[in-house]
Amino acid sequence: MITAFLLRSLDRRISVAVALLLAIAILVPILNLATSPSHPLHIPTYIMALFGKYLTYALLALALDLVWGFCGILSLGHGAFFALGGYTMGMYLMRQIGSRGVYGDPVLPDFMVFLNWKELPWFWYGFDQFWFAALMVLAVPGLLAFVFGWFAFRSRVNGVYLSIITQAMTYALLLAFFRNDMGFGGNNGMTDFKDILGFNIQADGTRASLFAATAIFLALSLTIASAIVRSKFGKVLVGVRDAEGRTRFLGYRVEHFKLFTFVVSAMMAGIAGALYVPQVGIINPGEFAPANSIEVVIWTAVGGRGTLIGPIIGAILVNGGKTIFTGLFPEFWLFALGGLFVAVTLFLPRGVVGTISHSFAKRQSTTEAAPPAAQEDGAEPKIQAAE
Numbered sequence: 001m002i003t004a005f006l007l008r009s010l011d012r013r014i015s016v017a018v019a020l021l022l023a024i025a026i027l028v029p030i031l032n033l034a035t036s037p038s039h040p041l042h043i044p045t046y047i048m049a050l051f052g053k054y055l056t057y058a059l060l061a062l063a064l065d066l067v068w069g070f071c072g073i074l075s076l077g078h079g080a081f082f083a084l085g086g087y088t089m090g091m092y093l094m095r096q097i098g099s100r101g102v103y104g105d106p107v108l109p110d111f112m113v114f115l116n117w118k119e120l121p122w123f124w125y126g127f128d129q130f131w132f133a134a135l136m137v138l139a140v141p142g143l144l145a146f147v148f149g150w151f152a153f154r155s156r157v158n159g160v161y162l163s164i165i166t167q168a169m170t171y172a173l174l175l176a177f178f179r180n181d182m183g184f185g186g187n188n189g190m191t192d193f194k195d196i197l198g199f200n201i202q203a204d205g206t207r208a209s210l211f212a213a214t215a216i217f218l219a220l221s222l223t224i225a226s227a228i229v230r231s232k233f234g235k236v237l238v239g240v241r242d243a244e245g246r247t248r249f250l251g252y253r254v255e256h257f258k259l260f261t262f263v264v265s266a267m268m269a270g271i272a273g274a275l276y277v278p279q280v281g282i283i284n285p286g287e288f289a290p291a292n293s294i295e296v297v298i299w300t301a302v303g304g305r306g307t308l309i310g311p312i313i314g315a316i317l318v319n320g321g322k323t324i325f326t327g328l329f330p331e332f333w334l335f336a337l338g339g340l341f342v343a344v345t346l347f348l349p350r351g352v353v354g355t356i357s358h359s360f361a362k363r364q365s366t367t368e369a370a371p372p373a374a375q376e377d378g379a380e381p382k383i384q385a386a387e
Helices: 002-008 012-033 045-071 080-093 108-113 128-153 159-177 206-229 232-240 245-250 253-280 288-303 309-328 330-347 349-387
Strands: none
Touching: 012 045, 012 206, 045 080, 045 206, 045 288, 045 309, 045 330, 080 128, 080 159, 080 253, 108 253, 128 159, 128 253, 159 288, 159 330, 206 232, 206 253, 206 309, 232 245, 232 253, 245 253, 253 309, 288 309, 288 330, 288 349, 309 330, 309 349
């Protein structure tokens, strides 16, 4: 039943995007593992890991587009949900190190030994099991989003005020996680991971599996997001975005629709963070920085808000450009990013994908209207000849 619901939600563009992501999940690891480094089609491990990071960013942008593009909630705090998902995965990876750490403690992570912790904090219990960590990847960001959204949406906080509050929440978490007594590694965060599910995290096969898992989860999240926005529920979301007062007047509990979408979006962001950490190899409080959440907004705007596919493309394009630009002109990247956002706002308000889709739709409507005009033009010579 759920599968049928998801499949019915796939239009042509979403189907092509999902198929492409699944193909990438298969082909890229094969070209990395099954070809020699001298082969022209070989994909180096570092390139695969880099694009795996881009796909986690794409999943984060998709999560933001679900609430901003279809519900009108401009969240400047989605970096917090991303970081929380990353920290929960980092806690699992730290527990897998065991006695192989620098200090050789079989239970306490190295940073706890360094800070003279005597025993493992209660909130670290259970993270030696992958299933528990996977559950927390969804539960922790989802619970935070539920509590935050419950109070914010019931109080009818909207617009720029909601955006400011989400950014304040992110900054508060940044300050909290910087503290050594929080038990999350303080300023240094968590790193030096060894294994995941018993496999060496640095091995090519593990990195290929992580890349494939990221592409698959992105395809699955795109399918779920499409199912939400193309359902009757999604039509109400668009009504909330465009005319919240009228939607409320019609009898809909607007806060419930916002809350559900906000929680689902936060869980997607948490999954993105959990997939990001083992591929990058570190998680620290810097991921909570408000600037990171603002960058996600830029990715979404560049790709095309309210298109689902656009934010994915925007995240890959902007971060690919960031990798190249920071290598050539690292001190000018922030200026370039700000200029890009201004240029897109002025000249491509629908984003790249939104502009292309609008152009095709406009051309199609013009083409459909052309045949009658052509017939009328062709009729005039016949009438004149008859006269």
